[in-house]
Amino acid sequence: MSEVSEPLPLPVEGPAGRGASAPAVVGAVGDPVDALHEHVGRLVLAHPGILRLEPTLLGALGRGRRTGLDGVALSVHGRVVDLDVNVATRNTHQARASLIELHAQLVDLVTRHGFVPGTVEISVLAVDVGA
Amino acid sequence: MAVSSSTQLGCGRDIDDVWANVDRPPTAHEQECPFCGPARASLQELERATADLRAADDVDPELQPGPLVVDRILEVARSEARRSRRLPLSKPVAGEVTADLTVSEQAVAAVVRRTGDALGGLQVRRCSVEVVEEPAPDPGTSTDISTEAARVPSDVRVSLRISIGPGVSIPLLSEEVRRAVVAVVEREVGMNVIGVDIVVEDVHGV
Numbered sequence A: 001m002s003e004v005s006e007p008l009p010l011p012v013e014g015p016a017g018r019g020a021s022a023p024a025v026v027g028a029v030g031d032p033v034d035a036l037h038e039h040v041g042r043l044v045l046a047h048p049g050i051l052r053l054e055p056t057l058l059g060a061l062g063r064g065r066r067t068g069l070d071g072v073a074l075s076v077h078g079r080v081v082d083l084d085v086n087v088a089t090r091n092t093h094q095a096r097a098s099l100i101e102l103h104a105q106l107v108d109l110v111t112r113h114g115f116v117p118g119t120v121e122i123s124v125l126a127v128d129v130g131a
Numbered sequence B: 001m002a003v004s005s006s007t008q009l010g011c012g013r014d015i016d017d018v019w020a021n022v023d024r025p026p027t028a029h030e031q032e033c034p035f036c037g038p039a040r041a042s043l044q045e046l047e048r049a050t051a052d053l054r055a056a057d058d059v060d061p062e063l064q065p066g067p068l069v070v071d072r073i074l075e076v077a078r079s080e081a082r083r084s085r086r087l088p089l090s091k092p093v094a095g096e097v098t099a100d101l102t103v104s105e106q107a108v109a110a111v112v113r114r115t116g117d118a119l120g121g122l123q124v125r126r127c128s129v130e131v132v133e134e135p136a137p138d139p140g141t142s143t144d145i146s147t148e149a150a151r152v153p154s155d156v157r158v159s160l161r162i163s164i165g166p167g168v169s170i171p172l173l174s175e176e177v178r179r180a181v182v183a184v185v186e187r188e189v190g191m192n193v194i195g196v197d198i199v200v201e202d203v204h205g206v
Helices: A032-046 A095-112 B015-020 B028-032 B036-059 B067-083 B105-119 B170-189
Strands: A050-053 A072-077 A080-090 A116-128 B086-088 B101-104 B122-131 B155-164 B192-203
Touching: A032 A050, A032 A072, A032 A080, A032 A095, A080 A095, A095 A116, A095 B101, A095 B170, A116 B105, A116 B170, B015 B036, B028 B036, B086 B105, B086 B122, B101 B105, B105 B122, B105 B155, B105 B170, B155 B170, B170 B192
Parallel strands: A080 A116, A116 B101, B155 B192
Antiparallel strands: A050 A080, A072 A080, B086 B101, B122 B155
């Protein structure tokens, strides 16, 4: 399970902040796909309605574990990026509302990294009691 | 040098079709065809070679997964099996093949179970959740699908099999359970419960 001890200052705003004026992500070190993968994981975990990423069988077998973030699978076809994210949500937040917000933020994040968003799938695998 | 990416043999047959049949006796065409026959022989040789490599890998100690890896995979596999089906959180729109936002049936069932158990006087033994499908909208219908937020929550029907304590009024308890299930699934998951079917299958504590 991934743990993020320090929130990343993500260059991501809510859905209302989406648009052409949003700044591109710059200064990422190393592989751009790895950088996107890590940002996706941190963005998901930073959402107040998300309790944790949920590991999957495919993740355990190595798919989508480029940066050790089990629960986030990312595949790239040319410039198109498909995302598959599995999470546990907090029961204090409505899962559907959280995922709608996250979906918009992830599409935005992929765009800011210079990729074209393909399918962005998010699955709730558990709704747990969480502070 | 240019390399052809075509997988079509001179007879017009695709080599993948030959490969698909390589474990079975040759067809009449393969026995006669000057293209399929040699292709089949080559593929059989390839299959023998890869089988030898797989057999060698099976006994190579450096390629054996450690006990921690095996435990981890089994843990996740068991978890995957428990999570069951994924249900769409929003109603489908015309032309949609898969839903972007889903919740596992088990996650919803766990929410229902937790709520039922908290009511007291009953034990939830089984819970299943079914999405109530509607006829697909007319593809010509103008629907704003540009954002997930513009879409409508899925309708679901929850089925419960419960055991109740002695002296409990089944009609009253059933009504209380229905209200609680509808409320909690809307509040914590965001789905629209259009029906709660309850079967009292036992009385416990007598």
